[in-house]
Amino acid sequence: MNIFAQFEARVREALEVLTRDGTLPAGLDFGRVVVEPPRDPSHGDLATNAALVLAKEAKTNPKALGETLAEQLRADPRVAEVSLAGPGFINLRLQPGVYHEVVRAALSDPEGFGRAALPGGPVNVEYVSANPTGPMHVGHGRGAVFGDALASLLEAAGRQVTREYYINDAGAQVDVLARSAFQRYREALGEPFAIGEGLYPGDYLKPVGAALAQSHGRTLLDRPEAEWLPVVRDVSVAMMMDTIRGDLAAIGIQHDVFFSERQLHDSGAVGALLADLRTRGLVYEGRLPPPKGQLPEDWEDREQTLFRTKDFGDDTDRPLLKSDGSFTYFAADIAYHRDKVLRGAEEIIDVLGADHGGYVKRMQAAVKAVSDGRAVLDVKLCQLVRLLRAGEPVKMSKRAGEFVTLRDVIDEVGRDAIRFMMLFRKNDATLDFDLAKVVEQSKDNPVFYVQYAHARARSVQRQAREAFPGADLSPRAVAAEADLALLTDSGEAEMMRLLAQYPRIIESAAMAHEPHRVAFHLYESASALHSFWNKGKDLPQLRFVNPTDRMSTWARLALLEAVRSMLADGLRLLGVSAPDEMR
Template sequence: MNIFDIYLDKILILIKKLSNEGTLVLPENLNGINVDIPPSNFDCDISTNVAMVLSKINKKAPIDIAKTLVDLIKSADDEIETISVVKPGFINIKFKSVYWNNFIKSINQNHIDFGVNTKEKKRKYLVEFVSANPTGPLHVGHCRGAILGDVISNLLIFNKHDVSKEYYVNDYGNQIINFTKSVYYRAREIVYNEKFPIENSELYPGDYLIEIAKNIIATNKKLKFDKFEDISKKLTLLSVAESLKLIKSNLSNLGITHDKFTSETEIIFNKEVEKVIEKLKEKNLVYQGKIKAPKSENDENWIEREQLLFKATDFGDDKDRALQKSDKSWTYFASDVAYHNNKLNRGHDVLINILGADHAGYIKRITSVVEALSGDKNKLICKVSQLVKLIKEGKPFKMSKRKGDYITVEDLISEVGKDATRFIMLNRSSDVELDFDFAKVKEKSKDNPLYYVQYCFARISSVYRHVGLDINKDLDITKFDFKYSIDEIKILKKVAEWPKCIEAASLRLEPHRIPVYLYELSSEFHSYWNMGKDDSNKRFINDKKIISNDKLVFLKIISNVIRAGMNIVGVATPEKM
């Protein structure tokens, strides 16, 4: 039950009726009309801007149009207690208490779908996220993007979309050659007792390579580590496979499972780069040309070379992009174009890429080529996951993957747990940097949002447990003639905002809105709970150890919303704390 959509529909029906009668003129597009959450300083439940949207085309002041509408709106709805107009023309509506009885009855009976955007067209999404080079375990730098991609996927699934989660395995190129060489030298260190060439800056020095080498040696008895060139191809396959095992284990411990892993090597060996280049040629979108030196480069050192270029500037990019180097080898961009063409060929309505902060400059070129291939400007959506600053003992905690002393996802999970990692990483918008303070995420206080939300659910569970009821079972209460207090209605109004939160988070792909909402709802509940210390009327269990049906239903719908939100975020709702 989305009270905002319900009243928006009522208002649209009313103004269309007035338009048919010749009383009002309507613009062609009514999308600007909304029913929203009013500011907290107004004593009302919902607010609409309809009068302001209609003002210009009707050549009347918004406040005059609002005064015309208020009586008509109220006369058509016997659940409205008061309706008022405030400058510059907002119409504010306050409901009778009986309205909240009907509201709570509806969402108790249909709690599974409460919050789902039923008006939204259901689509087929492919969400690509993490896609870290398969050269070792995931570190904290990958963690935020992994959680962002997973929760966006969960959010879309909650809203009944068809979603596939994908990991693109960059298992081709120089970084893979260097990674394989690193495994090779670790294997020789084990087999021949040779010293690992730590002075070679191209190699990966992390200790995890020792475990990878040991696993390969143990499962490939006939493999000889005499000459790298003789075993490089097989060793690459084995090394990447071992690294992916680590990565999948890291993701599993974060609560993340991908539906598909797509290999860059397979894309290239299947000649998909050549195929997509031909497709672009047929569209007259590639040519032989030279790229001028970037402004940041010294013009004297820049050498202009004849290259195969994609006409990215035709689609809003600042320059055309190289697909082939002067030596005729393909650029990384070319294989990425082929991969995105592969995605398009699978028939998804929308592609979503979750990118790290260092890839923000890559967005325009890849969205340009997807538009060129699909003919749809909005086919690909890129979301950037900004950096995470780790704070330990009040000081920045730095990491370095090349040195092998970086903090892995496993380190973080073992320190604070999966739930804290997911919830706190998601607690701010992905487009701003995040401070992850180890000490604060362990606090058992209001300052720790995860604890505060989980504690809310645990408190509700304790009431149910105290009267011998199971919080996980549906309530079979059909008679609703309760009357909720002002303080309880305040919480119900927050519950009513849940569909609005889901709608905004889904349409804008901003899942941080969910933990923020859950924290606000939990804060309202804890405040009410604490009132019971001084006012026995506000206690859920009376002196006879009985809880009334109205209180049972009230608690149940709060717990259902918290559980739904925490399921999307991917964290637990413990019944005891």
């Protein structure tokens, strides 16, 4: 039950009435009309911008149009009061019965409450895609958690989602991996070895060396690099991907598709892309002007094969072939995204690190070109994670050699703390992740505060069973008996207000690709629950369970269960557990 969607439809009905009676001209675009919570809750329950956004096109005064529209809305029996504010905003205060309906809707269909049916075809969400050259670090974890929560959010909003991981198993970095692993292979055999400059120094490659020694004995030692490199590379990549899959599983993430870059090249998909672009006249031979500022080391003033990305919104056309005739990374990326389109994706979301900012425009242009405008690409950049302990930077991991592994952090603070805190800040803002703070049991620790609210609700329900032995306290039975008109305290009203906002939060967060909105809403809702519980300590008549007042108890238990169910659902979407008890 989304009261914001319901009243947006009601506002549009009122606008249609005003159009039919000639008050408004025909043909106005109602697409910009929204109904949302007012910025100041004291102004009411809902606010609409209808008069503000339509007045100019209707050639009338916003306040005059607002008053005319307000008269239409005052006739709605669900509306208690309509007022105008500012340059034409219309504020609505609802009858209490509307919120009682919300509570009953949440209780009658807890799994469906908050769900939406957004328009749109299949969505492909690609996230993590860490190079298979070592274990995942904390920065990878942020993109992993963000992408996974976004995929869950889109599913909750009715979209068909594919969760995808792109394995970067082609190129120079996997050859460096193989050479590093070969030194660990020599080490496992007792041979002299050296982790030379440019190789990966972490101990995580020791098991790869041991596996190679066990499966190949000493046979690789006397073979030239051209022979042993592909063997060692395949084993190394496979074992690193097993490690990465294990790290992902430890944080509650599973992908539907693991797509290999090597297979992309081996299948001829990149060549097929270039041939298709040539056929469509989207490729030409030409020279690019030098980039502004200092020239990069790889800059070449030569005629080259260029993709007309500028025709599709990019700043400049882009090369597809290197001077040695091999494909550029951009060419492979286009082929990969073309493959996503051919598999049916109409919306593509790439979750990348902040250092990929220059990648966005060119890939959006490429997706527009290869899909003939049928597919759109949204690139979500995740900023850095600064790992701290009690405010001090955390030192590098000895096992990883160059960074702190995600698994180390999971082992120390747990999956729930990582996932919630990674989502409790917008993805494009730098995140300070303090290992000491995220395990504190205080209001200042958001994950604890939200989980504690869920556990507190369960504790109240256990108290109710002790206070009313033999009573049927199932959600359906409580809802059937509860007189929600007894919920008149401001704290109860606040919980109902936040409960009513939940479906809108899910829908808007899914549309904006911003799962942090859900985390923020859960924290605010938890705060409202804790505040009302604290009220009951000073005012016994406001306690959730009052053994001498069955009616008020049943009403509050109904509200409590609706809020608890919302908290559990939101935590599930974020991939965080909803404990029944906190130790």
